Amino acid sequence: AQSVTQLGSHVSVSEGALVLLRCNYSSSVPPYLFWYVQYPNQGLQLLLKYTSAATLVKGINGFEAEFKKSETSFHLTKPSAHMSDAAEYFCAVSDRSFQKLVFGTGTRLLVSP
Amino acid sequence: DVKVTQSSRYLVKRTGEKVFLECVQDMDHENMFWYRQDPGLGLRLIYFSYDVKMKEKGDIPEGYSVSREKKERFSLILESASTNQTSMYLCASSPRDSLYSNQPQHFGDGTRLSIL
Numbered sequence: 001a002q003s004v005t006q007l008g009s010h011v012s013v014s015e016g017a018l019v020l021l022r023c024n025y026s027s028s029v030p031p032y033l034f035w036y037v038q039y040p041n042q043g044l045q046l047l048l049k050y051t052s053a054a055t056l057v058k059g060i061n062g063f064e065a066e067f068k069k070s071e072t073s074f075h076l077t078k079p080s081a082h083m084s085d086a087a088e089y090f091c092a093v094s095d096r097s098f099q100k101l102v103f104g105t106g107t108r109l110l111v112s113p
Numbered sequence: 114d115v116k117v118t119q120s121s122r123y124l125v126k127r128t129g130e131k132v133f134l135e136c137v138q139d140m141d142h143e144n145m146f147w148y149r150q151d152p153g154l155g156l157r158l159i160y161f162s163y164d165v166k167m168k169e170k171g172d173i174p175e176g177y178s179v180s181r182e183k184k185e186r187f188s189l190i191l192e193s194a195s196t197n198q199t200s201m202y203l204c205a206s207s208p209r210d211s212l213y214s215n216q217p218q219h220f221g222d223g224t225r226l227s228i229l
Binding site: 032034036042044045046049051090094099100101102103104105106 | 218
């Protein structure tokens, strides 16, 4: 069975600081990995995805994530936080069929001025 | 852009009522999904459907059923609503060939359901 673990239910940063949201996965087959963002009162929006091409994946809004097989990790980073980045972020894993996603419990990012 | 539309943003019902949550997608996607989202638990899959009239149980199907009579519409049914079904419900869709088209699931804005 596949699963993801997101470390930290809340992460607080100052505007302009580095954002680092952690995700570790467990999968018996080569995984596909995703990061989604959820703004208040909205559905989930895809930030980026890893599908076994480049291990460093660039997404929207300046976010990127690096797939590290040896560490079973897919952490999300952004060099400089903006107030508009405040949201909840979900890591997800899928098998190669893309048919089902298994989500982590989410990390709420708080950005202070 | 893909649009997944959930019929209600907010819904208040009473215990014991039969509740219908509707979801419509406009991109001819074969796959459709229902999740519930609870604080600290993330998204959990209730049911999904690969085709019209086909359905499969997800991780937490108890107390729910689904209906897919048309390709674009996927309904979630709470047979007899209970207070522990108060939650945010999210619908999603994806194409059958998502592996090759590189399109993961697209989500609606959610229905916040309160059972009193």
